[in-house]
Amino acid sequence: MILRFDHVNYVYDADGGQPVHALSDIDLTIGEGEFIGLIGHTGSGKSTLIQHADGLLKPVSGRILADGEDIWEEKFDRKALRARVGLVFQYPEHQLFEEDILSDVCYGPMNLGCSAEEARERAVSALRQVGIGEDLFGQSPFDLSGGQKRRTAIAGVLAMQPEILILDEPTAGLDPRGRDEILALARTLHEERNITVVLVSHSMEDIARFAKRLLVLGDGRLVFDGPTGEVFSHRAELEEMGLEIPRPQRLLEALKEHGFPEIGTGAYTAEEAARLILRELEKR
Amino acid sequence: MIKDITLGQYYPAESVIHRLDPRVKLVVTLLFIISLFVVDNIPGYALAFLFLAFWCGLSRVPLRFMLRGMRTIFFLLLMTVVFNLFLTPGTPLVSFWKLTITREGLRIALLMAVRLVFLIVGSSVMTFTTTPNHLTDALEALMRPLKRLGAPVHEIAMMMSIALRFIPILMEETDKIMKAQMARGADFESGGLIRRARSLVPLLVPLFISAFRRANDLALAMEARCYHGGEGRTRMIPLTYHARDRIAYGLLLLYLILAVVIGRDIFGLAAAIGGLPV
Structure with missing residues (x-):
């Protein structure tokens, strides 16, 4: 599915005391099979933006088009949209409520009108994808570890079989191992199932490793939209917005300033940076 | 939807009422509410209205904010008016079908509505101008005597x-x-x-x-x-009374005396002047 934001504006508390312009003239297209990183400072409008993508907030002006259809048209089925655009909120484990894991994951498909049998099938396959073993299916979601809870919650969205998966800070509060599991899951879903992934993150390293295209929000405006490497080359502008470029790239730039004037700086993952450093060392 | 509830919400502004000691605001609000139930004639309500207008005006909270809180009690207000209007026995004024509006009913319904509106607006001035923390400080200070009785104040x-x-x-x-x-x-x-x-x-x-x-x-x-x-x-930040607080107490006392004298018509003034509407 192609999701298009057509000059979208959103204002919080439009009729109240102090209106806040949360989104200003957002114009972008999320194409099929993309892996997009979304970054921005706290309060830059990231959450507002992704809630628009799922039809949870209605733009004050502008349109959101799903395959060319305006999602706020009267006849448009937003419930079906929410199945096609899977939105995983921050700390999704806080929305678990059922007595056992399997029923919780069934909640989404059941809401879509699946039969109990089909919902169960989808739930089992979603849980398998996130790596939750069958021995845990009957357990209470509240007895799981933090990482398991989060994966269960993500399975709850995957069971709806979305075409676009939006993950809002999916690694917040997890230990390094839990973080790697979640990111590996996002990559697998993207590569093997060709799901479009939008990853919202504070971690430039994570974004740099996975996202091919990068969106940068600042004060509700789309400041950058382009290939990850190109966006990270705007170091000064990003730092002015309180965002840092990935650490490997910072290391390379520091090396360039301090005795390695020849070194390339166009690498933003640790592996690529290591390769560039090795190449430079071999020259000597 | 949830955001519509303004009753009990702080409105930041620079005003005398905002700076008043929260104990004063609490006492004023309580006694003002009691005074609404003491007065029972129109001059008394006019006095209460003046006091309320003065109180609201000084607070610098926009009127539309105060009235927004009214939306939540609109149905309560409507019910009160309707029941009093039709169910009070007395001299019939208008009657259609099985319903009769009496003179007494009209009077009670109107006074009740005014009383409710004044009550809500009067108490919302307090919550608009006092942060919840100040309010509980004031409550704690005013309830302190109960501590002697063993209450966990x-x-x-x-x-x-x-x-x-x-x-x-x-x-x-x-x-x-x-x-x-x-x-x-x-x-x-x-x-x-x-x-x-x-x-x-x-x-x-x-x-x-x-x-x-x-x-x-x-x-x-x-x-x-x-x-x-x-x-x-x-x-x-210990609670201490300032000059403005004493003035506020003085004005409150004056209002209360007037409310009893006028609102209850203690000296029979209304009758003396010649049958002001009672």
């Missing part, structure tokens, strides 16, 4: 301020969970009563869990900072 005040503090947090949380479940295809709006009640389970269970989690965290944080109740606890 400090604990009650602390519980109240925590409860008040948690209202916006839990509302935000509700909104978040609601959206998260809607993203999973939940539908909170359609279906019959039972279906709708059932659809709340995925909202309420996470909400309760989150409330308990927050309460637990808060208790730990308080204990980590050696909180042990009210005994021997001093205040960062």
